Amino acid sequence: MKFIADAMLGRLARWLRLLGFDTLYYPRISDSDLLKFALREGRVLLTRDTHFLRMKNLNNLFFVRSEDPLEQVKEVMRAFAVKEPLPGRCARCNGILCKVNERDSIKDMIPEYVFFHRGDFMRCEACGSVYWEGTHLRRFRAMLDDLFKNGEVPA
Numbered sequence: 479m480k481f482i483a484d485a486m487l488g489r490l491a492r493w494l495r496l497l498g499f500d501t502l503y504y505p506r507i508s509d510s511d512l513l514k515f516a517l518r519e520g521r522v523l524l525t526r527d528t529h530f531l532r533m534k535n536l537n538n539l540f541f542v543r544s545e546d547p548l549e550q551v552k553e554v555m556r557a558f559a560v561k562e563p564l565p566g567r568c569a570r571c572n573g574i575l576c577k578v579n580e581r582d583s584i585k586d587m588i589p590e591y592v593f594f595h596r597g598d599f600m601r602c603e604a605c606g607s608v609y610w611e612g613t614h615l616r617r618f619r620a621m622l623d624d625l626f627k628n629g630e631v632p633a
């Protein structure tokens with residue numbers, strides 16, 4: 479499942495990445511480029527722009543109804559029957575996150591408190607951003623807990 483989000487859906491795009499979905503997002507992309515990426519790479523186009531709905535030949539389009547980013551995530555998870563989160567992707571650039579084996583290699587990139595109090599770190603292969611479970615990521619997954627409970631997606 480790969481996505482591309484339109485310019486109005488930046489928060490949704492970052493959250494889908496944290497949930498592990500390959501999601502492209504360019505804040506200033508044109509409609510024609512959005513369509514090009516979606517068709518060429520087989521991506522589902524996520525949009526709140528109703529004029530896309532009039533394009534009849536576009537079958538991999540998902541119209542996002544809610545204006546609330548958390549509700550938007552839930553809409554997408556329900557529509558595509560996602561039962562559990564995947565390993566995360568980088569919220570900034572969509573890169574793949576890998577476990578950091580050499581803790582010392584990231585010591586200068588994160589706050590000292592975090593370095594000494596957290597066990598596992600992930601680093602983005604593409605841009606080098608460092609992530610750790612236990613801050614915003616855990617809270618975010620907790621907000622979505624009801625979606626993944628018992629493998630059922632609530633209506």
Ligand SMILES: [Zn+2]
Pocket residue numbers: 568569570571572573602603604605606607
């Ligand atoms: Zn990155």
